[in-house]
Amino acid sequence: xxxxxxxxxxxxxxxxxxxxxxxxxxxxxxxxxxxxxxxxxxxxxxxxxxxxxxxxxxxxxxxxxxxxxxxxxxxxxxxxxxxxxxxxxxxxxxxxxxxxxxxxxxxxxxxxxxxxxxxxxxxxxxxxxxxxxxxxxxxxxxxxxxxxxxxxxxxxxxxxxxxxxxxxxxxxxxxxxxxxxxxxxxxxxxxxxxxxxxxxxxxxxxxxxxxxxxxxxxxxxxxxxxxxxxxxxxxxxxxxxxxxxxxxxxxxxxxxxxxxxxxxxxxxxxxxxxxxxxxxxxxxxxxxxxxxxxxxxxxxxxxxxxxxxxxx
Amino acid sequence: xxxxxxxxxxxxxxxxxxxxxxxxxxxxxxxxxxxxxxxxxxxxxxxxxxxxxxxxxxxxxxxxxxxxxxxxxxxxxxxxxxxxxxxxxxxxxxxxxxxxxxxxxxxxxxxxxxxxxxxxxxxxxxxxxxxxxxxxxxxxxxxxxxxxxxxxxxxxxxxxxxxxxxxxxxxxxxxxxxxxxxxxxxxxxxxxxxxxxxxxxxxxxxxxxxxxxxxxxxxxxxxxxxxxxxxxxxxxxxxxxxxxxxxxxxxxxxxxxxxxxxxxxxxxxxxxxxxxxxxxxxxxxxxxxxxxxxxxxxxxxxxxxxxxxxxxxxxxxxxxxxxxxxxxxxxxxxxxxxxxxxxxxxxxx
Numbered sequence: 233x234x235x236x237x238x239x240x241x242x243x244x245x246x247x248x249x250x251x252x253x254x255x256x257x258x259x260x261x262x263x264x265x266x267x268x269x270x271x272x273x274x275x276x277x278x279x280x281x282x283x284x285x286x287x288x289x290x291x292x293x294x295x296x297x298x299x300x301x302x303x304x305x306x307x308x309x310x311x312x313x314x315x316x317x318x319x320x321x322x323x324x325x326x327x328x329x330x331x332x333x334x335x336x337x338x339x340x341x342x343x344x345x346x347x348x349x350x351x352x353x354x355x356x357x358x359x360x361x362x363x364x365x366x367x368x369x370x371x372x373x374x375x376x377x378x379x380x381x382x383x384x385x386x387x388x389x390x391x392x393x394x395x396x397x398x399x400x401x402x403x404x405x406x407x408x409x410x411x412x413x414x415x416x417x418x419x420x421x422x423x424x425x426x427x428x429x430x431x432x433x434x435x436x437x438x439x440x441x442x443x444x445x446x447x448x449x450x451x452x453x454x455x456x457x458x459x460x461x462x463x464x465x466x467x468x469x470x471x472x473x474x475x476x477x478x479x480x481x482x483x484x485x486x487x488x489x490x491x492x493x494x495x496x497x498x499x500x501x502x503x504x505x506x507x508x509x510x511x512x513x514x515x516x517x518x519x520x521x522x523x524x525x526x527x528x529x530x531x532x533x534x535x536x537x538x539x540x541x542x543x544x
Numbered sequence: 545x546x547x548x549x550x551x552x553x554x555x556x557x558x559x560x561x562x563x564x565x566x567x568x569x570x571x572x573x574x575x576x577x578x579x580x581x582x583x584x585x586x587x588x589x590x591x592x593x594x595x596x597x598x599x600x601x602x603x604x605x606x607x608x609x610x611x612x613x614x615x616x617x618x619x620x621x622x623x624x625x626x627x628x629x630x631x632x633x634x635x636x637x638x639x640x641x642x643x644x645x646x647x648x649x650x651x652x653x654x655x656x657x658x659x660x661x662x663x664x665x666x667x668x669x670x671x672x673x674x675x676x677x678x679x680x681x682x683x684x685x686x687x688x689x690x691x692x693x694x695x696x697x698x699x700x701x702x703x704x705x706x707x708x709x710x711x712x713x714x715x716x717x718x719x720x721x722x723x724x725x726x727x728x729x730x731x732x733x734x735x736x737x738x739x740x741x742x743x744x745x746x747x748x749x750x751x752x753x754x755x756x757x758x759x760x761x762x763x764x765x766x767x768x769x770x771x772x773x774x775x776x777x778x779x780x781x782x783x784x785x786x787x788x789x790x791x792x793x794x795x796x797x798x799x800x801x802x803x804x805x806x807x808x809x810x811x812x813x814x815x816x817x818x819x820x821x822x823x824x825x826x827x828x829x830x831x832x833x834x835x836x837x838x839x840x841x842x843x844x845x846x847x848x849x850x851x852x853x854x855x856x857x858x859x860x861x862x863x864x865x866x867x868x869x870x871x872x873x874x875x876x877x878x879x880x881x882x883x884x885x886x887x888x889x890x891x892x893x
Contacts, residue, residue, distance in 0.1 A: 245779040253772050343602065343636065352604055353793065355800045355817040451771045452797030453816060455790065456602040457636060458767045491769065495776040498759040499726075508732055512762035 236500050240372065246496055247376040250489030251384060255449065256281070256442045256459075257484040258387040260466035261473070262394050263438025265480050268470050269398065270431035271411040271534040272320050275331025278463025279338020280312045280436050281443030286342040288444025289454035290349060292356045298448055302383075305444030306437045312338070313436015317429040324538035335463070343456045350454075359383055359449045383441075383449040394477040407431060411532030414539040424539045439463065472523055475530035486522065490515040593623070593837055596650035597633040598643050599661040601765065605790035607810040608764075608827075609635055612661045614811065615829035619837070622830075629837075638765065644668035651676040656840055659683070663734050673698050673846075680845035682836060685735045689849045697845040699836050701829065703852045705735040705788075705809065706742025707884050708825025708859050710891035712807040713746020714880045715823060716754075716784040718873035719805060723753050726777025728770055728787030728795040729760040736788040739809050739825070742891040743786055750876065757782060761791065770794035778802050796820060805867060814864035822867045826860045827852065855885040 236242065260277050267274045284305040291301035312334065319330045346353075359381035363369075368378040398404040409417040410427045418424050442462070447454045465487065473479030494511035501511075595616055599609035613633065620629040632650065637643040643665050650658045651672060660669045660683040673681050673695050684701035691698075716725045725747050729740050744756045757780055761769045771794030774785055778798065786807040787795050793816060799806040800817040808814075808824035832850040839848065852858020861881065863869065883889035 241779065245776065249772055249775055249779070252775075253768070256768070347604065352815060353606070354815060355797050355820070358797075358801070446768060450797075451767055451794045452800060453767075453793040455605065455767055455793045457765065458793075460763075460766045460768070460791075462768065492772060492776070495759050495769075495773050496780075499757045499776055499780050502755075502757075508729075508760040509762065512760070 237496070242496055242500070244372055244375050246489060246492045248379075249492035249495070250485060251376065251388075252380060252450070253488035253491060254481075254484040255384050255387045256445045256462055257466050257469060257487065258391070258481060259383075259438050259442035259445060260463055261469040261480045261484060262387075262390055262477060263435035263442070264467055265394070265435075265470045265473070265475060265477065266398075266407065266431040267428075267435035268535060269411045269475055269530075269532055270407050270428045271414060271532055271537060271539070272317075272428055272432050273327045273331065273467070273536050274313075274316050274320075274334070274432055274435055274439075275328055275464075275467060276312070276316055276334025276338065277331075277435070277439045277442075277466055278459055278461070279335035279341075280309050280316075280439035281446075281459045281463045282338045282342040282457065283312060284309050284440030284443025285446050285454060285458055286346055286443075287440070289353075289356065289447035290345070292358075292448060293350065293354070296356075298359055301448055302441060302444050305440045307440070309437040309440020309443075310433055311436075312440070313433035314429070316436060317432040320432065320538065321425050321428045324540065327536050327538075339457060346454065346456055353454050355452045356447065358447065358452045381449045383445050387445075388481070391477045391481045398477065408532075410539075411534055414534050414537075418539070418541060424541075428539075439466075442466070468519075471531075472519065475532065483522070487515050487519060490518050592627060592630050593657075593841075594630045594632075594655040595657045595659065595833075595837075596653075596655040597631065597659040597661055598637055598646045598650070598665070599633065599635050600638040600643070600664070601636060601790040603633060603635045605811075606793060606808075606813050606816050607788075607790040609661060609790065610811045611827040612659065612829050615827075615833050616659075618830045619833045622834075640664055640668055644672065647681075648672050648675075651679045651681070654679075656680060657682060657836060669698065670695070678845075680836070680840045682846075687849050687851075689847055691847040696847050699832075699839075699846050700849040701832050701852065702849070703735050703827050703859060704854075704891070705739035705825070705827075705859075706745075706891040707854045707881075708809060708861060709739040709742030710746035710749075710884060710889075711854070711861055711877045711881045712786060712809070712823060712825060713743040713748075714750045714877045715869060715873050716743070716786065716805075716807060717747040717750035718876055719822075719869065720751070720754055720784045722781045722783045723751065723755060724777075724781035724783065725754055725756050726774065726780070726782030726785045727756060727758040728773045728777065728785060728792060729758055730764045730770075730787075730789035730791055731762060732760050738892065739788050741893060743807075745891065745893050746880065750880075763791070764789040765791050767791050767794035771798050774798035778804065812862045814862070814866070818864065818866045820867065821864050822869050823861055823863045826862050828858055828860050831856065831858055853885070854881050 287308045288301045288305040291304045319325045364378040368374045406422045410424050414424045469483040472483040494514045497511045601609045603613035623629045634646040657680045669683050682699040686700040687702050689698050689700040747756050759773045770791040774795035783804050785799050788809050800820040805822040806820050812824045812826050814821045
């Protein structure tokens with residue numbers, strides 16, 4: 233088994249699958265990172281993803297236009313993000329509980345609309361892999377990195393863009409200020425509400441896209457409750473990644489790579505020396521280990537704390 | 545501050561209740577599922593027969609929950625529609641405490657038969673059935689009807705999933721060109737495990753050169769991990785795939801993408817990807833649903849364990865004509881099915 237395991241096919245297979253699997257986590261977690269950096273935890277990511285997944289799949293089924301499907305999922309994500317902003321910024325509701333409400337809302341809405349409008353599911357043809365010219369022809373590297381569908385490329389390209397916005401722009405500075413000390417930002421004329429609205433709404437849009445990525449780029453089908461916890465893991469990845477885009481990406485990659493690894497272990501371990509249950513535990517053991525030893529350097533001081541002018 | 549507190553409370557209550565209401569809305573109002581009436585109809589009862597079902601996934605899951613939903617709808621059609629048989633259901637109830645509450649509710653509402661369609665509901669059902677001796681319950685997949693525990697009002701049902709698994713394994717062994725077949729398993733237990741074991745035996749008995757790679761994802765609902773499993777199998781050379789549970793939609797999507805054949809189980813999965821699903825083992829529970837209704841109408845409320853097999857028609861192999869399966873493969877599969885039905889061939893190792 234061991235010699236087979238270190239074969240080129242297996243190692244490239246693990247790396248390729250890891251990158252592909254990381255895509256929905258990355259979309260959702262990058263969006264959530266912006267929300268959290270502005271001081272709002274949106275636990276409703278899973279619910280928004282579900283509505284995004286349904287919207288994407290339904291529009292793709294009706295129109296066969298994948299970009300329109302993705303756009304509609306993003307719009308639905310924006311609407312749900314606006315709702316979450318209103319709840320957490322204007323109404324100043326307890327973010328954890330309202331997030332759970334948003335999750336239930338998304339779960340129910342996506343199931344209801346699926347039953348009413350589609351009833352049954354039939355596979356669509358999703359985004360196909362695009363081989364990047366020249367780079368895609370490099371042995372091994374080309375196969376691992378440059379032969380994915382467009383959403384995988386977009387997700388990873390968003391990482392440096394997010395880092396630039398957060399660390400190099402005035403808007404990013406405002407986000408960080410609002411997340412750490414909203415009253416100070418407010419006294420300098422930064423609208424805390426506007427910044428939080430923008431970030432949570434952007435997070436909603438990204439969650440909608442993350443959800444749509446499942447039927448449009450990874451699975452080609454829809455099923456009720458198909459996210460199966462990805463949204464919650466994305467929220468955890470933001471903590472895991474220390475609220476930085478690179479950290480979030482590394483967390484998503486680690487989790488996905490270990491998941492790909494455990495599947496290969498099962499395929500290669502013909503005599504079942506390693507029980508499948510043990511292989512399945514690997515991603516979670518790794519996650520706990522990294523969380524336990526990781527540092528919480530960037531945690532926004534005002535995370536989950538509603539801001540009201542004059543109350544401090 | 546009191547104003548804010550009230551606003552907060554109203555917001556939270558509003559969000560939670562909207563979510564809960566929608567989740568609840570998603571459950572009832574089933575649409576009519578077309579199904580051919582089978583022979584041996586349940587005896588028409590004078591009054592409307594009321595059936596409730598609680599299941600772990602959506603009734604549209606193209607797998608376990610849908611198999612029972614479709615069966616009850618077929619019996620309903622046979623009994624003259626809703627006036628003959630009333631069906632209420634709660635789907636997507638994977639958590640046992642929530643399912644137990646739903647089962648208890650239905651029992652208290654005067655349903656004639658409450659079907660707890662999930663192995664995991666067994667312990668709770670045992671407690672609930674004691675409190676409602678006049679209500680008949682059914683649960684599966686299971687073989688224990690709790691008669692040994694003194695209960696007379698619980699039916700159990702179990703599919704011999706390995707039988708269809710074996711037959712599909714024969715088909716897979718005949719059509720694979722790479723001699724690698726991938727199995728996407730959910731949890732190594734119950735009918736998923738017996739299906740996988742039967743399938744493996746079917747492949748290796750038919751084609752000694754063929755390798756069967758098996759993975760388990762550890763749960764019944766992780767669609768994206770199931771897709772990753774299918775992709776891993778194809779990277780490992782598999783050109784035929786199978787798998788069990790509602791999460792296989794993920795794997796079927798990958799099989800379609802890679803243009804390889806998929807063999808399904810539990811429900812007929814051809815509709816999910818008509819150019820990909822070669823055949824499915826279908827759990828047809830309609831026979832045992834009718835039998836249970838007849839027994840309940842004649843006063844027997846349980847203490848019977850049913851088993852569905854290829855022989856008694858509770859398991860069926862449904863081919864999909866849109867996928868070309870060579871005639872010799874179908875003939876070998878038919879011969880295996882006959883031998884299993886006649887008791888000449890053991891589907892499990």
